Amino acid sequence: MNRYPLGAYLLVAFALVASVLYTAPNFFGEVPAVQISVLKPTVKIDAGVMGIVEQTLKTNLLTSDGVFTDPDSIKIRFKDTDSQLKARDALERALNPASDNPSFILALNLISDSPKWLSSIGALPMYLGLDLRGGIHFLLQVDLQAALGKRLDGQAGFIRNSLRDKKISYSGIARDGMSLVVKFRDAAMRDKAQREIETIAPDLQLRTVDETTEFRIIGTLSLQAQKDTQKSALDQNITTLRNRVNELGVAEPIIQQQGADRIVVQLPGVQDTARAKDILGRTASLEVRLVEAHAGDPGSRDYDPQKIEAALKGNIPFGMELFSGRQGERSETLLLSKNVLLTGERLTNAAPTFDQQDHRPVVSIELDGQGARIMRDVTRDAVRRRMAILLIEKGRPEVITAPTIQSELGGRFQITGSRSTREASDLALLLRAGALAAPMDIVEERTVGPSLGAENIKIGFHSTWIGFALISAFMISYYGVFGVISVVALAINVLFLVALLSMLQATLTLPGMAGIALTVGMAIDANVLINERIREELRNGNSPQASIHAGYERAFGTIIDSNITTLIAGVMLFLLGSGPVKGFAVVLCLGILTSVFSAVMVSRSIVNLYYGNRRKLDRVSIGQIWQAGAERREGAAKQ
Amino acid sequence: MRHALIFNVISVITFLIAVGSLATRGLHLGVDFTGGTVMEVNYAQAPDLNKIRDVISKMGFVDAAVQNYGTSRDVLMRLPVKPGVTSAKLSEQVLDEICKAEAGNRSTAYNDVCPQVVRSRCEAEAKDKNLPAKDICPAGLKKDEEAALTLRRVEFVGPQVGKELVENGALALLFVSLGIVAYLALRFEWKFGVAAIVANLHDVVIILGFFSIFQWEFSLSVLAAVLAILGYSVNESVVVFDRIRENFRKMRRASVTTVIDNAITRTMSRTIITHFSTQLMVTSMLIFGGETLHYFALALTIGILFGIYSSVLVASPIVMWLRVTREDLVKPEKKATDIGAPI
Numbered sequence: 001m002n003r004y005p006l007g008a009y010l011l012v013a014f015a016l017v018a019s020v021l022y023t024a025p026n027f028f029g030e031v032p033a034v035q036i037s038v039l040k041p042t043v044k045i046d047a048g049v050m051g052i053v054e055q056t057l058k059t060n061l062l063t064s065d066g067v068f069t070d071p072d073s074i075k076i077r078f079k080d081t082d083s084q085l086k087a088r089d090a091l092e093r094a095l096n097p098a099s100d101n102p103s104f105i106l107a108l109n110l111i112s113d114s115p116k117w118l119s120s121i122g123a124l125p126m127y128l129g130l131d132l133r134g135g136i137h138f139l140l141q142v143d144l145q146a147a148l149g150k151r152l153d154g155q156a157g158f159i160r161n162s163l164r165d166k167k168i169s170y171s172g173i174a175r176d177g178m179s180l181v182v183k184f185r186d187a188a189m190r191d192k193a194q195r196e197i198e199t200i201a202p203d204l205q206l207r208t209v210d211e212t213t214e215f216r217i218i219g220t221l222s223l224q225a226q227k228d229t230q231k232s233a234l235d236q237n238i239t240t241l242r243n244r245v246n247e248l249g250v251a252e253p254i255i256q257q258q259g260a261d262r263i264v265v266q267l268p269g270v271q272d273t274a275r276a277k278d279i280l281g282r283t284a285s286l287e288v289r290l291v292e293a294h295a296g297d298p299g300s301r302d303y304d305p306q307k308i309e310a311a312l313k314g315n316i317p318f319g320m321e322l323f324s325g326r327q328g329e330r331s332e333t334l335l336l337s338k339n340v341l342l343t344g345e346r347l348t349n350a351a352p353t354f355d356q357q358d359h360r361p362v363v364s365i366e367l368d369g370q371g372a373r374i375m376r377d378v379t380r381d382a383v384r385r386r387m388a389i390l391l392i393e394k395g396r397p398e399v400i401t402a403p404t405i406q407s408e409l410g411g412r413f414q415i416t417g418s419r420s421t422r423e424a425s426d427l428a429l430l431l432r433a434g435a436l437a438a439p440m441d442i443v444e445e446r447t448v449g450p451s452l453g454a455e456n457i458k459i460g461f462h463s464t465w466i467g468f469a470l471i472s473a474f475m476i477s478y479y480g481v482f483g484v485i486s487v488v489a490l491a492i493n494v495l496f497l498v499a500l501l502s503m504l505q506a507t508l509t510l511p512g513m514a515g516i517a518l519t520v521g522m523a524i525d526a527n528v529l530i531n532e533r534i535r536e537e538l539r540n541g542n543s544p545q546a547s548i549h550a551g552y553e554r555a556f557g558t559i560i561d562s563n564i565t566t567l568i569a570g571v572m573l574f575l576l577g578s579g580p581v582k583g584f585a586v587v588l589c590l591g592i593l594t595s596v597f598s599a600v601m602v603s604r605s606i607v608n609l610y611y612g613n614r615r616k617l618d619r620v621s622i623g624q625i626w627q628a629g630a631e632r633r634e635g636a637a638k639q
Numbered sequence: 640m641r642h643a644l645i646f647n648v649i650s651v652i653t654f655l656i657a658v659g660s661l662a663t664r665g666l667h668l669g670v671d672f673t674g675g676t677v678m679e680v681n682y683a684q685a686p687d688l689n690k691i692r693d694v695i696s697k698m699g700f701v702d703a704a705v706q707n708y709g710t711s712r713d714v715l716m717r718l719p720v721k722p723g724v725t726s727a728k729l730s731e732q733v734l735d736e737i738c739k740a741e742a743g744n745r746s747t748a749y750n751d752v753c754p755q756v757v758r759s760r761c762e763a764e765a766k767d768k769n770l771p772a773k774d775i776c777p778a779g780l781k782k783d784e785e786a787a788l789t790l791r792r793v794e795f796v797g798p799q800v801g802k803e804l805v806e807n808g809a810l811a812l813l814f815v816s817l818g819i820v821a822y823l824a825l826r827f828e829w830k831f832g833v834a835a836i837v838a839n840l841h842d843v844v845i846i847l848g849f850f851s852i853f854q855w856e857f858s859l860s861v862l863a864a865v866l867a868i869l870g871y872s873v874n875e876s877v878v879v880f881d882r883i884r885e886n887f888r889k890m891r892r893a894s895v896t897t898v899i900d901n902a903i904t905r906t907m908s909r910t911i912i913t914h915f916s917t918q919l920m921v922t923s924m925l926i927f928g929g930e931t932l933h934y935f936a937l938a939l940t941i942g943i944l945f946g947i948y949s950s951v952l953v954a955s956p957i958v959m960w961l962r963v964t965r966e967d968l969v970k971p972e973k974k975a976t977d978i979g980a981p982i
């Protein structure tokens with residue numbers, strides 16, 4: 001008798017049901033959708049935006065087929081491309097009233113047409129790689145050495161200024177590779193300077209080198225400072241890239257760090273490499289200007305609502321420009337001087353921290369020596385005036401903050417007034433965007449056209465399907481009923497694998513599809529092992545039921561051993577492979593897991609259900625068993 | 640086991656040929672490993688490859704390769720890394736030149752040959768000037784499907800990345816081998832681990848040898864296939880070893896040679912059926928998988944064919960010559976709990 005405990009049957013049944021559910025979205029196809037995401041870092045998706053979207057759809061008599069929101073985007077599904085296009089145009093007008101200065105990106109996208117309840121349990125179609133859906137893949141290398149060098153240069157200027165202020169005479173200060181060398185004529189000055197540098201530049205590790213006529217302090221960035229600088233340079237570049245990619249209107253871009261100093265950018269569906277590269281390679285700049293008139297805080301100088309009113313009507317005084325900026329939640333109009341005080345090159349660091357006194361989030365700014373001097377000269381006469389910081393991207397300036405100058409400022413100061421740490425870090429990122437981006441190079445690029453992608457899907461699907469049919473035909477003709485059971489187990493294996501890939505949202509590539517095919521080819525091994533074992537037990541004269549039992553039991557150890565070796569290869573491929581190979585490795589590893597389960601548990605369940613309950617089982621259908629030949633070999637072996 | 644010596648001699652000879660070819664001819668490494676640019680262009684009508692070659696060599700590429708890919712209308716161009724020219728510029732320039740050349744050949748307008756290029760340029764310009772695209776783009780621009788040539792694929796790999804991929808590939812091969820030896824040593828005995836890995840590295844060398852002799856392109860996906868084969872054909876050895884262990888327990892009086900012979904004979908049908916099934920799938924990939932999967936499937940085919948023979952006829956003799964004994968596997972105190980023990 002071969003019976004499984006109820007629990008085992010339930011486990012198999014549960015796995016089957018779950019797999020069918022998670023595989024299902026792959027069969028529903030895709031429908032047109034409009035995807036709204038924020039373009040400006042100062043804008044967020046909130047209830048207000050949702051309201052505008054709903055209102056716009058209602059007034060244009062457009063019915064959506066479901067609205068999906070997440071913190072960064074809204075996806076609206078439509079029945080046909082006609083209403084998709086109409087909705088895009090209507091929403092574009094509603095959300096971006098000023099077409100030369102858009103706040104949102106509206107991208108046309110295709111999303112799964114699966115019922116809402118399926119999406120709500122997280123059942124999504126497989127995530128297709130770029131080689132299957134078409135698009136652009138870039139690997140960018142960030143020059144972190146350059147970022148460190150820039151930071152050291154900043155420190156050099158800072159030290160130069162401070163020594164000059166303290167009247168400590170030095171004979172030279174220069175950067176030599178990744179260290180800063182300050183030279184002195186006598187040891188006393190050197191010691192005095194060392195104490196000074198220790199307090200003003202805590203990020204530097206100092207050591208002294210003395211020669212007969214020259215005394216030196218050599219400063220290198222501490223490990224922690226190096227790490228921080230590199231991390232912020234990378235974060236900075238990722239943020240900048242994200243903002244720029246957003247501008248391209250790509251529905252599902254991927255921008256993430258890879259390794260220590262690389263960034264992957266994947267733009268599905270984008271065909272125009274030249275334009276993408278142009279936009280990704282663009283640089284932003286930063287300007288600091290004084291505010292000449294504003295209508296914001298009456299406590300600051302130049303509070304002049306009338307002047308702003310007049311300027312809005314077109315009466316802009318000579319040497320000034322009108323800008324609308326955002327201060328926290330509300331936007332305001334400012335009249336700025338055309339005179340640029342500082343540019344981004346003078347900024348050496350901008351980081352979110354907390355105020356020493358009241359522990360509120362602030363952004364601390366560091367300027368280089370020249371910047372500090374200018375800042376001091378300007379702010380001495382400008383206390384209580386406001387200073388606007390503009391970020392200029394693609395020739396389009398935007399006021400990112402306009403704080404009031406509280407006192408004379410130097411090379412280091414703080415911008416207060418951030419309401420949350422998030423706001424402070426956003427502001428710091430924006431400031432760095434215009435100043436501190438480390439240089440990047442494209443070190444890898446892969447572009448796949450959409451027709452090639454669709455062809456690859458077809459190819460992968462065909463070859464798997466034909467291979468599967470061939471194997472099925474062979475197994476059934478060779479093993480009879482057990483062949484049918486093996487084929488069913490194999491089909492269920494494919495189902496499990498597809499379900500698992502959909503569930504994990506692992507990226508499916510063409511090598512990944514080859515991996516599915518190969519897994520099918522290899523998974524049959526477990527079934528063959530079992531069937532051969534059962535045959536052998538029968539050949540040895542055991543009863544069918546006992547043979548089935550022994551066949552499964554004995555084959556199990558072998559199946560595990562042989563699959564673990566392949567799993568070792570798969571895991572290594574995953575760890576060391578890149579791009580398409582990684583996709584193959586994921587499928588290979590998952591395929592091994594599902595094939596062990598389906599060959600052992602699922603096929604056993606079917607056998608048990610089919611044969612297990614028969615009290616009298618004289619023969620099982622497992623193909624030809626060569627009785628005589630087997631005995632002869634047995635005899636030979638026993639001699 | 641009688642023929643073990645003959646088979647091992649054959650192994651050694653094929654192995655030496657493979658090693659010889661690898662040493663003298665080396666592998667034809669793909670762009671993944673060498674760095675460079677690959678462009679795939681689809682022409683509406685079969686183009687004259689020599690004309691395209693002329694265009695490319697006029698641009699200053701010495702080692703560029705231009706060949707058909709799959710059909711006579713698909714052209715694959717391999718361009719070496721050119722110092723000072725970024726990948727962005729390179730693929731654009733090449734596309735621009737071949738568009739011009741094709742327009743010249745057909746004596747038609749550039750716009751009709753490559754509307755894709757024209758459109759992306761004018762749309763970018765329109766976006767920058769904030770005008771509708773139709774004001775700037777030339778009227779009557781053809782659809783992409785009607786273009787005389789379309790860019791299907793561009794791959795650029797920087798030399799640094801290529802070098803890393805070679806290193807990672809070698810590391811992967813090393814770690815997979817070590818991992819398998821360690822696992823087999825744990826599960827069986829070190830002699831089996833060594834035998835299995837020798838047998839299967841011999842497969843790997845033979846696959847590489849084939850790629851070297853015929854100068855087939857060795858790409859990342861071929862490397863993946865080679866590693867998959869390493870894992871897969873160790874399977875074979877494991878199945879035979881499992882039987883050897885079981886036979887040592889059952890056939891108490893038999894000699895070591897008889898035990899191994901019997902294990903091989905008994906697992907033979909399974910080995911052939913499994914390999915046949917896997918090969919059915921791989922053949923389907925080889926025939927229907929297109930150019931992209933061609934060499935991947937080819938590497939798998941060689942691996943599977945040699946895998947049958949090596950695990951059976953190379954691994955087992957090595958185990959024998961390493962003087963495996965009954966005591967190596969059948970440890971008295973563990974006998975009852977081991978999987979596969981007689982019931």
